[in-house]
Amino acid sequence: MTSDTMIKVTGDLLLDTLKSAKEEGYTLLLDITAIDNLYKSHPPMTRFELIYILRHENFKDVRSYKVPVGDPEIGVETITSLFASADWAEREVYDQYGIHFQNHKMLKRVLNHNEFVGHPLRKDYEITKGQYCTVSQDMMDEMKPLLKEKELDLQKDNLMVVNLGPSHPASHGTIRTLVALDGEKIVAAASEIGYLHRGFEKSCENHNYNQIIPYTDRLNYCSALMNNIAFAKTAEDMLGVTLPDRGIFIRIIVAELSRVIDHLVCLAAGLLDMGGQTNYWYLFNPRNNAYDFLSKLTGARLTNSYMRIGGMAHDLYEGWETDLDDVLKKIDFGITESLKMITHNRIYNDRIQDVSPVSAKEAIDYGFTGPNLRASGVAYDLRFSDPYYYYDTFDFNMVVGSVGDTYDRMMVRFEEMNESMKIIRQAMKRIPDGAINVPDKRIILPHKGCVYGGIEGMMNQFKLVIDGVKVPEGEHYGAFEAANGELGFYIVSDGSGTPYKVKVRAPSFYHLAAYPKIIENYQVADAIMTLGSMNIIAGEMDR
Amino acid sequence: MDVSNTHLLDEAVVTTKVDAVIDWGREASLWPFVFGTACCAIEFMATAASRYDISRFGAEVLRFSPRHADLLVVAGTVSYKQAPILKQIWDQMPEPKWCIAVGACASTGGFYDNYTTLQGIDEIVPVDIYVAGCPPRPEAILDAVMDIQRQLKREAKFEVRNTDFKGKLDDI
Numbered sequence: 001m002t003s004d005t006m007i008k009v010t011g012d013l014l015l016d017t018l019k020s021a022k023e024e025g026y027t028l029l030l031d032i033t034a035i036d037n038l039y040k041s042h043p044p045m046t047r048f049e050l051i052y053i054l055r056h057e058n059f060k061d062v063r064s065y066k067v068p069v070g071d072p073e074i075g076v077e078t079i080t081s082l083f084a085s086a087d088w089a090e091r092e093v094y095d096q097y098g099i100h101f102q103n104h105k106m107l108k109r110v111l112n113h114n115e116f117v118g119h120p121l122r123k124d125y126e127i128t129k130g131q132y133c134t135v136s137q138d139m140m141d142e143m144k145p146l147l148k149e150k151e152l153d154l155q156k157d158n159l160m161v162v163n164l165g166p167s168h169p170a171s172h173g174t175i176r177t178l179v180a181l182d183g184e185k186i187v188a189a190a191s192e193i194g195y196l197h198r199g200f201e202k203s204c205e206n207h208n209y210n211q212i213i214p215y216t217d218r219l220n221y222c223s224a225l226m227n228n229i230a231f232a233k234t235a236e237d238m239l240g241v242t243l244p245d246r247g248i249f250i251r252i253i254v255a256e257l258s259r260v261i262d263h264l265v266c267l268a269a270g271l272l273d274m275g276g277q278t279n280y281w282y283l284f285n286p287r288n289n290a291y292d293f294l295s296k297l298t299g300a301r302l303t304n305s306y307m308r309i310g311g312m313a314h315d316l317y318e319g320w321e322t323d324l325d326d327v328l329k330k331i332d333f334g335i336t337e338s339l340k341m342i343t344h345n346r347i348y349n350d351r352i353q354d355v356s357p358v359s360a361k362e363a364i365d366y367g368f369t370g371p372n373l374r375a376s377g378v379a380y381d382l383r384f385s386d387p388y389y390y391y392d393t394f395d396f397n398m399v400v401g402s403v404g405d406t407y408d409r410m411m412v413r414f415e416e417m418n419e420s421m422k423i424i425r426q427a428m429k430r431i432p433d434g435a436i437n438v439p440d441k442r443i444i445l446p447h448k449g450c451v452y453g454g455i456e457g458m459m460n461q462f463k464l465v466i467d468g469v470k471v472p473e474g475e476h477y478g479a480f481e482a483a484n485g486e487l488g489f490y491i492v493s494d495g496s497g498t499p500y501k502v503k504v505r506a507p508s509f510y511h512l513a514a515y516p517k518i519i520e521n522y523q524v525a526d527a528i529m530t531l532g533s534m535n536i537i538a539g540e541m542d543r
Numbered sequence: 544m545d546v547s548n549t550h551l552l553d554e555a556v557v558t559t560k561v562d563a564v565i566d567w568g569r570e571a572s573l574w575p576f577v578f579g580t581a582c583c584a585i586e587f588m589a590t591a592a593s594r595y596d597i598s599r600f601g602a603e604v605l606r607f608s609p610r611h612a613d614l615l616v617v618a619g620t621v622s623y624k625q626a627p628i629l630k631q632i633w634d635q636m637p638e639p640k641w642c643i644a645v646g647a648c649a650s651t652g653g654f655y656d657n658y659t660t661l662q663g664i665d666e667i668v669p670v671d672i673y674v675a676g677c678p679p680r681p682e683a684i685l686d687a688v689m690d691i692q693r694q695l696k697r698e699a700k701f702e703v704r705n706t707d708f709k710g711k712l713d714d715i
Contacts, residue, residue: 111659112624112659113623113624120658120659125658126658127656127657127658128656128657128658129658130623130657130658130659130660130661130662131623131658132623132626132711132712133623133624133626133627134627134712135627136624136627136628166625166628167578167628167632168607169577169579169605169607172584174580174581174625194622194624195580195622195624195625195628196580196581196619196620196622196625197622197624197659198581198620198622198655198657198659198660199655199657199658199659199660202657202658203654203655203657214654215654218581218582221581221582221585222585265585265588269588280592281592281593284588284589284592284593285592285593285594287589288589288592288594291589301586301678301680302582302585302586302678303582303677303678538580538581539581539582
């Protein structure tokens, strides 16, 4: 389990404290967020508190710092000088809570549009108060300082400024990158996100824990089940309960299957972007087979909502082994055929090898996790460094790249699918019989027979549906190795059935923050491939 | 009217209306512009892939320039930030044009009843077909395409459609 330690720091000591923490080995800044204490029953001295979450380079220990903010207009000192990943994280806090960060170079909104007034995650901002946006910003306020830094001039150096996206198939519909081009070469780039900001975190504050499960589906919609599990697991950790073994094994099987599906979509789309349409058919069709299995099991193809706090909706159906076995065979076939076409294919290899490499040190600095970090040669996988759900008892390997270029990022995903299938096959053999849900009436809905047949069961159902699962008061950061990297949920509970605050630590958010930096000095066509290889999922990036 | 088999016609003369010929051609050659933003776009990818194969209905020529397209498929959540872009794309498409709202979010905002999500794209652009589901299955998307095909046969020809539509972002 994640070992949580919360340290309180005052604003003026923040920079020094984090500096010494970094020297101690806490080199990976996971997330920055804030809490608005306006509606707390016993509020602390200040209305706003900042939370900094860091991970040690042993990839096991997590440390959080809590910083009270006296005046949000004055705010605290920026930590962008220590961690590159703090850049966008601080912008998000500024956008959502209106807390200022002194000396931040480009403190502007990142998720909401430029005409937005107010800060939506403040407790006194009404959830349904939408604001129309009439024109998109031109982004030159970000581009001009970039060009100045590099001593370039649009006119003198004959540069052309072009928008990549947002409405473009290769930009996945929602990512906009403004690039300054010298011929075909990108000399400066700035990305804009937030086009798919759907207010996940605000919605969480208005729904009870089990009602949030469908929202988590739509974070990373290519591997919806993993988000279900990550959220449910974090809430279960706060409740202090663990699933019975059968439940855990079902979670492992569907989670690993989701990882395979996620990688299939990423690689299929990535190869399609470079013109390899045949690979798209080979990789997309087995994914459809996997969805047949999932719709038979959960009733939905994409957004499954199969998990519940303390368990899952129902057990596996009869005959699932044969179906799943068949799916695995088809996926195996798809991967083999696809690899046959690209392994010794010069177009594939020449186009993506040594394109946009990210060194191990840079990757950590940018806050990379998951396959993108492993591609850079960092052996970090939560399933190994901090194993949960018996992952330490499975026989599988961690896939690690060497140089962290586009090629590595894609090939790591190819290999990871094989490792995940290994885990599924072992889990299918080892899965025990028995209960799937936590045997606790305060968490799990009673059997329908009891609900219709007796007053106790009916009251039990009523209380759980109306009030929700009551999670004990406290704050907890739960991390999960999702398909794209470390998916974290930071939950603040006030003891009721609705979370006081939920913050998602979305891997794609940090990957995209680094994207404009790593595509510099490469061509436009390379940038498209780099974006494809990083597997940016807008749902979890913009939330 | 089937003129694909020339042997059947031999040297006969067929009389018809110009409108009918154009509609017959248009029906099987809808060029969609996929405004894909979220989960529904992934299901649209499945619709275009070989199992569901949208080309069986003549709508596989996905053009990512609005000026080439006559069918706007809005697949996914549209936020207030995205809305001006959606409007710009719709305005760039030549007439006659049709629009499908795929999924709950595009149709009504879905369960994202909050500060950032547009409560249905019909606030910005006129919609011909709404597809239910979150996300809809590929079959439902195909059904919507077939619905458009049926609809375009019934309509007055060579006319600018939806002249009386007024979106929230028009005339600003």
